[in-house]
Amino acid sequence: MHINSGDTAFMMLCTAMVCLMTPGLAFFYGGLARKRSVLYIMMQSFISMGIVTLIWIYGGFGLAFGKDEGGVIGRISDYFALANVGLVPSSVHAVSIPFTLFFLFQLMFCVITVPLISGAFAERLNMKGYILLDIFWTYLVYIPVCHWVWGNGFLAKWGFVDFAGGTVIHTTAGFAALASIIVLGKRKLKQAGMKPSNLMAAAIGTGLLWFGWFGFNSGGALKAGALSTKAFANTAIGLASGMIVWVLYAKFVRGKANFIDVLTGSVAGLATITPCAGYINPAAAVLVGLAAGIICNVAVSLQEKIGWDDALGVWGVHGIGGFTGTILIGILADKTVNGVAASGHQFLIQAGGVILVAAYSFAVTFILLKVLGAITNIRPSDEIIQEGLDHTLLNETTYDID
Numbered sequence: 001m002h003i004n005s006g007d008t009a010f011m012m013l014c015t016a017m018v019c020l021m022t023p024g025l026a027f028f029y030g031g032l033a034r035k036r037s038v039l040y041i042m043m044q045s046f047i048s049m050g051i052v053t054l055i056w057i058y059g060g061f062g063l064a065f066g067k068d069e070g071g072v073i074g075r076i077s078d079y080f081a082l083a084n085v086g087l088v089p090s091s092v093h094a095v096s097i098p099f100t101l102f103f104l105f106q107l108m109f110c111v112i113t114v115p116l117i118s119g120a121f122a123e124r125l126n127m128k129g130y131i132l133l134d135i136f137w138t139y140l141v142y143i144p145v146c147h148w149v150w151g152n153g154f155l156a157k158w159g160f161v162d163f164a165g166g167t168v169i170h171t172t173a174g175f176a177a178l179a180s181i182i183v184l185g186k187r188k189l190k191q192a193g194m195k196p197s198n199l200m201a202a203a204i205g206t207g208l209l210w211f212g213w214f215g216f217n218s219g220g221a222l223k224a225g226a227l228s229t230k231a232f233a234n235t236a237i238g239l240a241s242g243m244i245v246w247v248l249y250a251k252f253v254r255g256k257a258n259f260i261d262v263l264t265g266s267v268a269g270l271a272t273i274t275p276c277a278g279y280i281n282p283a284a285a286v287l288v289g290l291a292a293g294i295i296c297n298v299a300v301s302l303q304e305k306i307g308w309d310d311a312l313g314v315w316g317v318h319g320i321g322g323f324t325g326t327i328l329i330g331i332l333a334d335k336t337v338n339g340v341a342a343s344g345h346q347f348l349i350q351a352g353g354v355i356l357v358a359a360y361s362f363a364v365t366f367i368l369l370k371v372l373g374a375i376t377n378i379r380p381s382d383e384i385i386q387e388g389l390d391h392t393l394l395n396e397t398t399y400d401i402d
Contacts, residue, residue: 001089004096010224011097011105017215018108022049022115024208028267029119031202032260032312036388037123038197038398044130045115051134052111057082060110060138061103064146065093071154074147079103092152094222105219106146113142113169117365119312120177123385124184127393129378133368137176141364145172145357160353161329161340163231164220166275166322167354172361174319177310179365183373186309188382197399199259206263210239213270217277227338231277234285235270238277241289242269242296249297264317268296271321276329279340284332288325296321319358326354 026045033041052060059076066074079085087098094102114134118125125133148155149162162168196202217235221228246265250257272292273285280288300316310316330347333340340346372378384392391397 001091001095003087003089003098004223007096007223008098008101010228011094011101011219011222014215014219015101015105015108017212018105018112018219019049019212021108021209021212021216022046022112024205024212025112025115025119027201027205028209028263029115029122029205029312031198031200031205032119032196033122034195034388035197035399037385037390039394039396040127040389041118041122043127043394044118045112047131048115048134049111051131052114052138053107055135055138056103056107056110060143061085061106063139063143064110065106065151068147068152071157072147073144073153074151096223102222105222106150109165109169109216110138110142110146113173114138116169116173116314116318117177117180120310120314121180121184122311123187123380123389124180125378126380128376129372132372132376132378136368136372137365140368141172141176141361142168145360148357149353155353155356158353159346159349161279161350162275162326163278163338164217164274166271166325167357170271170274170318170322171326171354171358174315174317174322175358175362176365177314177319178308179362180369181308181310181315183366183369184379186307187311187385189386196260202263203259206266209267209270213239213274217274220278227278230282230337233282234273234277234280234288237282237285238269238273238289238292239266240269241286242266242272242292243289245269245290245293246297247293249294253297254301264300264313265293265297268292268317268321271318272296272325272328275322275325276332278338279329279333281334281337284334287332288328291324291328292321295324323354323358327351 022045026042030038030042062076062079063074066078085103089095090099146168147153149168218228218232243265247257247261250261269289269292273288299320300313303310327350330350333342335341
């Protein structure tokens with residue numbers, strides 16, 4: 001296999017851009033969090049880089065991308081402790097770039113997934129509980145689903161497709177978020193709601209997510225060229241149309257729109273365009289944004305009416321966004337883009353696959369948190385939550401609070 005220098009440079013850039021998304025997510029979530037728990041919530045994103053990198057080296061990458069074992073999981077020994085992960089391109093994965101670079105690009109996807117979930121259960125897991133969730137959830141949910149879809153597992157053999165992680169990342173994280181808030185329950189705060197600590201920080205985080213998402217989606221092509229360019233364009237259009245439709249919906253249905261709507265609407269558009277970015281034409285990306293702006297908005301409103309304490313709307317934005325975008329492949333895909341055509345058959349494959357993944361992620365997360373909670377203390381007390389996790393658990397603060 002021959003290393004293409006242009007593809008290699010492109011994928012190095014995409015990998016760095018996706019890496020930047022995890023700190024970006026920390027700023028986004030930190031800015032939307034209560035003043036008393038900003039650092040704690042940001043720390044959950046940052047520490048995932050260390051934990052997940054070691055998981056990926058010691059078994060994770062092999063389980064995800066090793067030789068398929070019965071359509072369910074990869075062979076762990078193939079790449080354990082970086083065995084066979086060198087500079088020679090793989091004949092199966094990314095044939096024009098060093099295999100080490102493919103390892104790193106996929107690592108960045110894995111790193112950000114549990115931090116995505118953390119926005120839902122904000123302040124309801126202590127650090128021990130979060131680290132245990134990060135480890136076990138990555139092994140039990142992310143890695144198997146990654147293999148099913150991208151590692152030649154049974155979903156891939158069905159013909160199921162997910163270009164850049166709408167199912168593998170956003171659906172798994174979103175439905176894990178739903179399970180987590182059901183198991184961990186509501187926060188018992190004296191002040192109702194959760195007033196954002198710093199919308200400027202949230203805006204900076206959103207901007208970093210915007211920037212990184214272009215590498216996230218166009219890097220799904222694994223090389224520079226026409227397909228990555230189309231995914232790049234679809235990402236911009238999905239972001240823009242999702243944002244505008246979300247804001248219009250908020251204004252005309254809920255009666256007002258604010259800055260948080262602008263930020264959240266753009267992220268909903270990005271989450272929804274992610275699975276189909278490399279299968280549709282840019283004109284169809286407008287429709288994806290339209291769907292995101294309405295469906296994700298309705299989902300967030302629904303969870304508020306039900307009373308779920310999804311602090312930062314992870315289920316409604318990421319879970320439902322990734323879920324919707326995955327299904328839209330069966331309706332909007334153009335065969336000339338990447339070999340997948342919209343059809344009733346493809347629609348059923350997409351719908352069946354994403355429903356299966358959503359149910360699996362929800363069930364495993366629910367059971368995992370129940371088991372962890374029975375074995376050890378994973379939830380801060382109501383008093384600690386009220387006082388704030390920055391001071392009580394980290395002995396640090398961002399703001400002077402009386």
